[in-house]
Amino acid sequence: MMKHSVILEYKRCRGCTTCIKNCPTEAIRVRRGKAAILNERCIDCGKCIQVCPHKAVKSVSDSLEKLEKYKFRVALPEPALYGQFQNLGDVDIVLSALLEVGFQKVYETARAAEILSDYARRSLRDGGEGPVPQISSACPTVLRLIRMRFPKLIPNIAATITPVELAAILARREAAAETGLPPEEIGVFSIVPCSSQVTAAHAPEYLQKPVLDGAFSIRDLYLRLLGPMRHLKERRNLSSAGIMGVGWAYCGGESAARLGQSYLAVDGIENCIRMLEEIEDGRLPEAGFIELRACTQGCVGGCFTVENPYGARMRIKNLMRGLPVSRNRFNLQGPDRDLVKGDRELQYHPALRLDQDRGAAMEKLLRIDELFHSLPGLDCGSCGAPSCHALAEDVVLGRASLEDCIFKVRERMQYMAGAGEADEYLPAPFRQRRTPEHRGGSHSKEGGSSP
Amino acid sequence: MGDLKLTYQVDGGDLLQAGEASSQMKMALKKLDLPPEVIRKASICMYEGEINMVIHADGGHVEVTVGMDAITIRLVDQGPGIPDVDKAMEEGFTTAGDVARDLGFGAGMGLPNMKRYSDEMEIDTTVGVGTTVTMRIHIA
Ligand SMILES: Nc1ncnc2c1ncn2[C@@H]1O[C@H](COP(=O)(O)OP(=O)(O)OP(=O)(O)O)[C@@H](O)[C@H]1O
Ligand SMILES: [Mg+2]
Numbered sequence: 223m224m225k226h227s228v229i230l231e232y233k234r235c236r237g238c239t240t241c242i243k244n245c246p247t248e249a250i251r252v253r254r255g256k257a258a259i260l261n262e263r264c265i266d267c268g269k270c271i272q273v274c275p276h277k278a279v280k281s282v283s284d285s286l287e288k289l290e291k292y293k294f295r296v297a298l299p300e301p302a303l304y305g306q307f308q309n310l311g312d313v314d315i316v317l318s319a320l321l322e323v324g325f326q327k328v329y330e331t332a333r334a335a336e337i338l339s340d341y342a343r344r345s346l347r348d349g350g351e352g353p354v355p356q357i358s359s360a361c362p363t364v365l366r367l368i369r370m371r372f373p374k375l376i377p378n379i380a381a382t383i384t385p386v387e388l389a390a391i392l393a394r395r396e397a398a399a400e401t402g403l404p405p406e407e408i409g410v411f412s413i414v415p416c417s418s419q420v421t422a423a424h425a426p427e428y429l430q431k432p433v434l435d436g437a438f439s440i441r442d443l444y445l446r447l448l449g450p451m452r453h454l455k456e457r458r459n460l461s462s463a464g465i466m467g468v469g470w471a472y473c474g475g476e477s478a479a480r481l482g483q484s485y486l487a488v489d490g491i492e493n494c495i496r497m498l499e500e501i502e503d504g505r506l507p508e509a510g511f512i513e514l515r516a517c518t519q520g521c522v523g524g525c526f527t528v529e530n531p532y533g534a535r536m537r538i539k540n541l542m543r544g545l546p547v548s549r550n551r552f553n554l555q556g557p558d559r560d561l562v563k564g565d566r567e568l569q570y571h572p573a574l575r576l577d578q579d580r581g582a583a584m585e586k587l588l589r590i591d592e593l594f595h596s597l598p599g600l601d602c603g604s605c606g607a608p609s610c611h612a613l614a615e616d617v618v619l620g621r622a623s624l625e626d627c628i629f630k631v632r633e634r635m636q637y638m639a640g641a642g643e644a645d646e647y648l649p650a651p652f653r654q655r656r657t658p659e660h661r662g663g664s665h666s667k668e669g670g671s672s673p
Numbered sequence: 674m675g676d677l678k679l680t681y682q683v684d685g686g687d688l689l690q691a692g693e694a695s696s697q698m699k700m701a702l703k704k705l706d707l708p709p710e711v712i713r714k715a716s717i718c719m720y721e722g723e724i725n726m727v728i729h730a731d732g733g734h735v736e737v738t739v740g741m742d743a744i745t746i747r748l749v750d751q752g753p754g755i756p757d758v759d760k761a762m763e764e765g766f767t768t769a770g771d772v773a774r775d776l777g778f779g780a781g782m783g784l785p786n787m788k789r790y791s792d793e794m795e796i797d798t799t800v801g802v803g804t805t806v807t808m809r810i811h812i813a
Contacts, residue, residue, distance in 0.1 A: 465777060466689075466776070474775070478772075478775035478776050479776075481772055482772045542777050544717070544720055546691065546692030546696050547688055547692050547776060549693075551689075
């Protein structure tokens with residue numbers, strides 16, 4: 223079972239249909255007036271967190287108290303953090319401030335990103351790895367999506383771990399060498415822009431065991447950093463990544479660092495799904511590399527960021543001008559060369575499968591189809607499922623009853639009460655009879671409307 | 674006391690190295706404890722010039738002279754030269770290709786920035802022979 227960081231704050235949820243309608247994997251239902259997440263289907267994209275009008279959906283990142291468990295604490299800031307502050311003239315300011323809020327060492331995730339970019343360029347020079355197009359492995363939500371919905375494309379995913387994972391491995395080594403402390407006294411924490419990276423910190427995709435001790439959200443650290451950034455005790459020269467690494471903060475940055483390979487950079491989970499459909503059908507033979515990011519504009523659009531994605535991207539671009547192009551190379555030697563790769567394969571996660579048995583699955587599919595055609599097709603969400611099709615599926619899988627459909631109830635009412643009266647049981651948009659104050663569709667036909 | 678001379682080679686074949694020389698110079702200037710504003714101006718000028726050398730001229734070398742009253746940065750390349758300097762100085766004019774643009778270059782702001790942040794600037798260029806850009810930043 224996949225662990226998740228997206229949770230519901232029960233008291234705040236009013237049972238509206240906003241989240242169920244926006245969930246790209248139809249992983250939410252409303253039951254007894256509250257949203258409920260189908261764990262098997264959640265890919266931690268954070269969309270529900272962003273759309274909930276009552277701020278009832280949240281993501282739990284680790285509590286900062288966790289720092290106290292370790293003698294020596296290392297921060298791995300994602301480059302998206304740099305885009306959150308106004309007038310940040312220099313990356314050193316935010317990195318130095320991290321040393322004043324509880325960390326003893328900073329290792330930029332952007333450094334590891336540069337190492338991975340260099341690794342990718344080298345393997346491209348050697349003819350490339352795996353089937354074309356290669357799909358970026360950097361966004362854990364995209365990996366979960368592919369594992370669940372596009373298993374055929376699993377072999378196309380780059381074999382490399384994420385920048386923050388590589389950063390954790392390298393930073394832990396550096397910290398151990400610098401301090402001589404035993405591993406259990408060194409705590410390595412990522413500072414991340416999204417729920418997806420929190421989940422990945424505890425349940426990595428490509429690694430059997432987590433390499434991070436925890437993940438903090440950019441939001442949680444933002445306010446703490448502001449003070450120290452304004453009155454830095456000591457401004458140190460810590461910035462050690464270049465344009466290429468920092469550019470991973472926004473969609474297109476990873477691709478640009480591959481230097482001239484034909485690529486497609488796609489942001490937003492819905493766009494990613496559409497693109498994956500196309501790749502699956504072999505409709506994009508030209509692209510050598512596909513960068514997919516679940517959030518708008520990439521990691522700068524994560525649900526844990528403070529600044530809007532476009533502003534953050536602009537700020538990061540401004541910061542980049544002045545940085546060297548790249549400052550870190552893939553120069554790992556011997557067995558260490560494999561550190562950039564995971565130690566397990568990505569597995570198909572059959573959360574959409576109707577039944578393990580193909581015959582039974584077919585039967586269920588037929589019944590879903592039948593039921594679906596008996597439903598009104600309005601996708602109103604009143605039943606608690608995001609669409610009529612989802613309700614049909616829920617009914618067949620035993621997760622819901624056909625009586626959950628208000629129209630089905632109406633049919634029964636009609637039967638019991640006689641024709642005409644059933645309208646009273648429906649919300650206004652669905653009533654059939656015309657009421658005097660709502661003239662509706664016939665209005666324009668009569669020629670009475672003026673734009 | 675004599676002037677301090679620093680020389681940096683800029684490898685044109687390696688886009689990945691672009692900006693390295695500027696970082697090194699910045700570090701050296703910091704060690705001299707020059708006014709931060711002077712360091713900032715010199716860093717911007719050198720950075721833009723160095724990037725231009727890599728992207729447009731296949732590399733070259735940079736001579737930085739630190740005197741008591743000014744920093745002089747001289748960027749020398751044997752690249753294609755600039756056919757129309759006035760045009761090249763316009764904000765937004767660029768001939769940068771896609772790869773450079775993907776990395777955020779090619780806004781046509783380099784030369785205008787160099788002009789803005791230096792106190793004196795001179796471009797000596799011949800098509801087919803090369804370009805030398807000399808900038809002076811005063812230490813007030
Ligand atoms: N050293 C050089 N050798 C040859 N041509 C150059 C050189 N420096 C600049 N140029 C020409 O002048 C143009 C303008 O340069 P400028 O630095 O202002 O903009 P850019 O380099 O194109 O973009 P940006 O600097 O914003 O990344 C360049 O596009 C190029 O055609
Ligand atoms: Mg330029």
